[in-house]
Amino acid sequence: xxxxxxxxxxxxxxxxxxxxxxxxxxxxxxxxxxxxxxxxxxxxxxxxxxxxxxxxxxxxxxxxxxxxxxxxxxxxxxxxxxxxxxxxxxxxxxxxxxxxxxxxxxxxxxxxxxxxxxxxxxxxxxxxxxxxxxxxxxxxxxxxxxxxxxxxxxxxxxxxxxxxxxxxxxxxxxxxxxxxxxxxxxxxxxxxxxx
Numbered sequence: 001x002x003x004x005x006x007x008x009x010x011x012x013x014x015x016x017x018x019x020x021x022x023x024x025x026x027x028x029x030x031x032x033x034x035x036x037x038x039x040x041x042x043x044x045x046x047x048x049x050x051x052x053x054x055x056x057x058x059x060x061x062x063x064x065x066x067x068x069x070x071x072x073x074x075x076x077x078x079x080x081x082x083x084x085x086x087x088x089x090x091x092x093x094x095x096x097x098x099x100x101x102x103x104x105x106x107x108x109x110x111x112x113x114x115x116x117x118x119x120x121x122x123x124x125x126x127x128x129x130x131x132x133x134x135x136x137x138x139x140x141x142x143x144x145x146x147x148x149x150x151x152x153x154x155x156x157x158x159x160x161x162x163x164x165x166x167x168x169x170x171x172x173x174x175x176x177x178x179x180x181x182x183x184x185x186x187x188x189x190x191x192x193x194x195x
Contacts, residue, residue, distance in 0.1 A: 001073055004053035004066065012067070016058065023054040 005012045008022045027050060035043045056062045167173045181187050 001069060002049070002053070004056050007049050007053040008057065010057075012070075016060075019054070019057050023050065023058075026050045 005014070008019060008026065010019055010022045014022075027047065030043045030046045030050065032040045032043045032047060056066050164177070168177045181191075
């Protein structure tokens with residue numbers, strides 16, 4: 001888009017009178033009769049641009065339309081610049097994410113060693129199950145599970161069974177346990193497998 005304010009050498013906030021004075025000054029300066037044959041063509045070209053700019057900027061409606069177009073162009077430029085900046089930031093984030101994911105893999109391997117101290121506790125088993133589901137290790141890695149991990153899972157199951165048996169023999173919880181075991185469809189299916 002042509003810069004009509006630049007052609008008339010005025011400020012975009014210039015009044016109509018200032019635009020008219022600038023137009024008259026430039027017409028006198030670039031009038032083709034003042035130049036030789038070679039420079040005359042350039043002067044005619046410049047005078048056409050000056051007339052076009054003056055016709056647009058002297059009419060209040062055309063000037064407002066022109067200003068709107070300039071504003072749209074500036075907004076588009078800003079949006080494009082912000083998109084470029086966003087893309088640059090996203091690329092930097094992606095690079096940082098890949099570096100972070102590599103660091104997290106190393107940290108998770110180090111944490112796996114630290115989590116051994118929780119083995120045998122309910123908290124340790126919960127962490128083990130979360131790790132298995134979150135990381136979804138491959139079959140080889142699943143086979144590498146320590147005997148202590150399996151021992152902790154087995155001890156938890158045995159502990160839950162013992163708690164269930166104790167709750168069965170306490171009169172206050174007996175009714176609840178009977179309801180859980182005999183009226184629950186899940187336990188009925190499991191019981192049906194063993195009978």
